[in-house]
Amino acid sequence: xxxxxxxxxxxxxxxxxVKVVAISPPPSIEQGPRSSEPHPAPPSGGAPLNPKHAGAxxxxxxxxxxxxxxGFGPFIAVYLASQSWTQTSIxxxxxxxxxxxxxxxxxxxxLVDAIPNKTRVAAFSVLAFTACALxxxxxxxxxxxxxxxxxxxxxxxxxxxxxxxxxxxxxxxYGMGLRxxxxxRYAAIGNGVGAALMGACGQYVSERAVFYLTAxxxxxxxxxxxxxxxxxxxxxxPTGDAESLRGDTFKVLADRRLLIFCACxxxxxxxxxxxxxxxxGNMTAKVGNPSxxxxxxxxxxxxxxxxxSPAAGRLxxxxxRRLVLLLGFAALPLRAFIFATTxxxxxxxxxxxxxxxxxxxxxxxxxLIVSDVAGRTRHFNLALGLIxxxxxxxxxxSTPAAGWLADHFGIRSAFYALTGVGLLATALVAxxxxxxxxxxxxxxx
Amino acid sequence: xNVTRIVSLMLTLMxxxxxxxxxxKVETPAPPAALQPExxxxxxxxxxxPPTATLPESTEIPPCLPVEAPARSPAKHHxxxxxxxxxxxxxxxxxxxxxxxxKPVGMLPSVLGKRVHGPDGEDYxxxxxxxANVRGQVRLAVIEWGGFLGVGxxxxxxxxxxxxxxxxxxxxxxxxxxxxxxxSTPEYKDNDRAAALMAAPAQxxxxxxxxxxxxxxxxxxx
Numbered sequence: 001x002x003x004x005x006x007x008x009x010x011x012x013x014x015x016x017x018v019k020v021v022a023i024s025p026p027p028s029i030e031q032g033p034r035s036s037e038p039h040p041a042p043p044s045g046g047a048p049l050n051p052k053h054a055g056a057x058x059x060x061x062x063x064x065x066x067x068x069x070x071g072f073g074p075f076i077a078v079y080l081a082s083q084s085w086t087q088t089s090i091x092x093x094x095x096x097x098x099x100x101x102x103x104x105x106x107x108x109x110x111l112v113d114a115i116p117n118k119t120r121v122a123a124f125s126v127l128a129f130t131a132c133a134l135x136x137x138x139x140x141x142x143x144x145x146x147x148x149x150x151x152x153x154x155x156x157x158x159x160x161x162x163x164x165x166x167x168x169x170x171x172x173x174y175g176m177g178l179r180x181x182x183x184x185r186y187a188a189i190g191n192g193v194g195a196a197l198m199g200a201c202g203q204y205v206s207e208r209a210v211f212y213l214t215a216x217x218x219x220x221x222x223x224x225x226x227x228x229x230x231x232x233x234x235x236x237x238p239t240g241d242a243e244s245l246r247g248d249t250f251k252v253l254a255d256r257r258l259l260i261f262c263a264c265x266x267x268x269x270x271x272x273x274x275x276x277x278x279x280x281g282n283m284t285a286k287v288g289n290p291s292x293x294x295x296x297x298x299x300x301x302x303x304x305x306x307x308x309s310p311a312a313g314r315l316x317x318x319x320x321r322r323l324v325l326l327l328g329f330a331a332l333p334l335r336a337f338i339f340a341t342t343x344x345x346x347x348x349x350x351x352x353x354x355x356x357x358x359x360x361x362x363x364x365x366x367x368l369i370v371s372d373v374a375g376r377t378r379h380f381n382l383a384l385g386l387i388x389x390x391x392x393x394x395x396x397x398s399t400p401a402a403g404w405l406a407d408h409f410g411i412r413s414a415f416y417a418l419t420g421v422g423l424l425a426t427a428l429v430a431x432x433x434x435x436x437x438x439x440x441x442x443x444x445x
Numbered sequence: 446x447n448v449t450r451i452v453s454l455m456l457t458l459m460x461x462x463x464x465x466x467x468x469x470k471v472e473t474p475a476p477p478a479a480l481q482p483e484x485x486x487x488x489x490x491x492x493x494x495p496p497t498a499t500l501p502e503s504t505e506i507p508p509c510l511p512v513e514a515p516a517r518s519p520a521k522h523h524x525x526x527x528x529x530x531x532x533x534x535x536x537x538x539x540x541x542x543x544x545x546x547x548k549p550v551g552m553l554p555s556v557l558g559k560r561v562h563g564p565d566g567e568d569y570x571x572x573x574x575x576x577a578n579v580r581g582q583v584r585l586a587v588i589e590w591g592g593f594l595g596v597g598x599x600x601x602x603x604x605x606x607x608x609x610x611x612x613x614x615x616x617x618x619x620x621x622x623x624x625x626x627x628x629s630t631p632e633y634k635d636n637d638r639a640a641a642l643m644a645a646p647a648q649x650x651x652x653x654x655x656x657x658x659x660x661x662x663x664x665x666x667x
Contacts, residue, residue: 074595081573081589084558107451114447150458199594280597284590285628294593407634 054170057227058163059186061122064221065159066190068129070198071214072152076136079207083140093145100153102392108157109385113378118165119228125159126225128152130218137211157388161381164367166231168375173438174317176371177364181313184363188305195298203291252379253386260432261369262390264329267425268362269394271332271418274402275339275355278411282343296349304356305363312364320437321365321372322429328361329429333422340415366391372436552614560617561588561608569620569627573600585641587633588620602633602641 076097080090115121132148132155163183171179194217202210252258280297284290316324335354342348366387374383398418405414561569570590577583585602592598609619620627622642630642 070594074598076595078571078589078592078595078598081571082558084555086557087574111448111451150455154455195594202594276596280592281599281632284592284597284599285632288624290591290597291593294597298593298596 053227054231055182057224058166058170059182060224061221061228062163062183062186063190063193064217064224065126065163066187067194067197067217068126068133068214068221069156070191070194071133071136071210072129075198075202075207075210076149078202079136079210080140080145082207085140089142093142093149096146097149097153098392098396100150101156102153102389102396104154104157105389105392106382106385108154109161109381109383109388110379112158112161112165112381117229117231118162118169119225119231121158121162122166123222123225123229125155125162126218126221128155130215133211133215133218137208137215157385160388161384164371164384165381166228167367168371168380169231173371173375174440176368176375177313177317178310179313180364180368180371181310184309184313184360185306187363188302188309188360192299192302192306195295195302199291199295248377249379249382252374252377252383255373257434257436258370258373258383258386260428260434261373261436262387264325264425264428264433265362265366265387266390266394267421267428268329268332268358269391270398271336271422271425272355272358272362273395273398274414275336275418276352277399278402278406278414279339279343279348282411283345283348286343287345293345293349297352300349300352301356301359304353305360308357308360309364312360313368316365316368316437320435321369322433322435324361325365325429325433326426328358328365329422329426331355331358331361333419333426336415336419336422340412340419369436372438554614556586556618561590561620562617563624564619564621567624570598572618575605576602590627600633601627601630602639603630604641604643606644607642 077090077094080093081087085093112118112121128151132152135144135148167179167183168176198210198213201213276297280290280294283293283297287293312324312328331354335351335358338351338354339348367384370383370387371380374380377383402414402418405417556572556575559572561572563569568590570588572586573589574587575583576585576587583605586605586608587600587602589598589600603620603622607621609621611617611619621644626642631640633639633641
């Protein structure tokens with residue numbers, strides 16, 4: 001998705017894009033204090049992790065994963081239409097995918113928490129992507145398509161937390177900001193390159209070839225994981241009985257900071273998701289050659305995210321999370337407002353740069369704040385899943401709502417309504433969201 | 446143990462979905478083949494013969510029926526049965542005349558998903574839906590075009606008579622409309638305010654008088 005840290009390259013703002021794949025920052029062993037906290041434990045077994053290799057490996061992994069996710073977005077509807085599917089069946093397939101992705105956010109987070117070797121989880125998720133791509137490409141009968149949709153939803157929801165957890169293991173809590181920024185940068189590069197590649201493939205070869213290409217691109221992702229295969233988290237021995245364990249989970253999930261941020265994330269995605277869809281539909285109606293312009297609308301924010309994410313992470317580490325959040329959130333109603341007032345293609349494309357700013361900020365802050373709140377607990381991935389679920393709800397509700405508004409009251413009213421929601425989100429961040437940056441002195445490090 | 450539970454839950458979900466697989470083709474209930482004079486692709490054949498349609502004359506399929514041809518009214522009734530959108534299903538009389546039989550039809554490609562090109566070969570997208578009125582006449586095709594990787598696609602409805610079916614079934618269809626006309630047609634929505642791009646009366650094929658008087662289902666030329 002352009003702008004957001006969700007590694008779904010093609011228009012993350014469509015309703016299918018709400019699969020949150022938390023961008024895990026590349027391991028930041030090479031900078032920041034090597035925290036000596038007991039949890040997570042350093043990688044176990046064998047030679048110690050080479051920091052530079054691990055960092056580069058995670059970078060490439062993020063890039064290729066973002067590449068892979070391009071084909072699984074709204075492009076599936078185009079592909080199935082070319083296979084003579086009826087619109088009803090296509091809608092059903094897409095809904096199954098959305099429901100599967102939403103329903104598996106929280107359980108997948110818990111699953112990733114339970115499995116010590118996060119690299120293994122990531123590897124299996126990528127293998128699942130390969131299977132999905134091949135199911136689409138070779139034999140798109142309903143059974144396989146529904147299966148692939150469910151599998152893809154589940155794998156997206158395990159992959160995000162797994163990469164975030166890998167980063168946390170290697171980065172430590174105090175280096176997460178910059179690392180998450182680097183992760184977002186490489187994911188954005190992967191998004192942009194993936195969109196260009198898949199678009200060209202779909203245009204000049206065939207729609208089916210896009211899925212073959214996706215399957216091929218999963219290989220480099222797996223290879224990138226090889227240096228990281230020893231990354232593991234020592235599972236903290238559960239102390240106490242089942243009662244206290246359940247209480248622990250509840251304590252993490254009910255943390256006020258997490259819940260407020262979940263609400264902010266929901267509102268952000270609610271505003272962000274339909275914007276690209278509305279604007280590009282408008283361009284198709286008005287412009288002679290819309291494909292290139294829409295491609296520019298998708299790729300430009302990715303470029304901005306690639307450029308700005310590490311800076312966002314650094315800023316969050318030095319000046320605090322709230323500042324970055326505010327900047328990113330404020331870009332959103334501004335963008336919606338400008339879209340309401342003009343449909344000049346040149347202006348639209350340049351305003352998409354604001355999408356990049358909002359996306360860089362949100363994409364880096366989302367896993368960062370979760371790691372602030374829950375990084376030391378055993379429920380980091382569960383908390384990630386919770387935020388992902390909120391984002392999913394926001395996105396799933398907003399696209400039909402915006403479409404309905406645009407149908408009945410015109411596209412301008414839809415944009416104004418989205419501006420209002422964006423302002424509400426910004427206000428929530430400004431007045432309710434506390435600062436979550438961990439203070440090393442206060443925590444006795 | 447948690448992992449096992451989750452994995453078995455996933456498998457159960459997959460099995461449930463497998464049991465509910467949908468048929469791939471259009472889901473309108475098709476009467477048994479034996480009762481149909483024409484093969485079930487009658488929904489996709491226009492009731493109004495397009496000017497350059499090239500149904501091979503050598504097959505045994507009777508040509509498309511103009512609506513007003515009175516001599517064929519029993520067969521017309523049979524054709525309408527699969528595509529009628531009336532609320533209660535019309536029981537097709539089993540004691541139909543001797544026309545009801547299964548005939549080989551050769552290779553007829555699906556219309557759904559077919560590429561559409563402009564008069565000068567420009568890419569106009571794909572056919573994603575075919576709309577018929579209550580009398581069983583195919584009136585409109587819904588075409589999805591534009592966008593990039595599925596983002597920004599736009600659906601419009603066009604008059605069926607604007608489509609030309611080329612000689613080679615593997616080629617795309619030709620839509621006799623300019624890009625500007627496509628862009629000025631409002632987006633197709635499946636509601637009562639739907640609007641479609643209709644052929645100008647002079648440029649449409651010489652339609653039989655009866656079907657010209659058929660109620661235009663919310664058609665407006667934009």
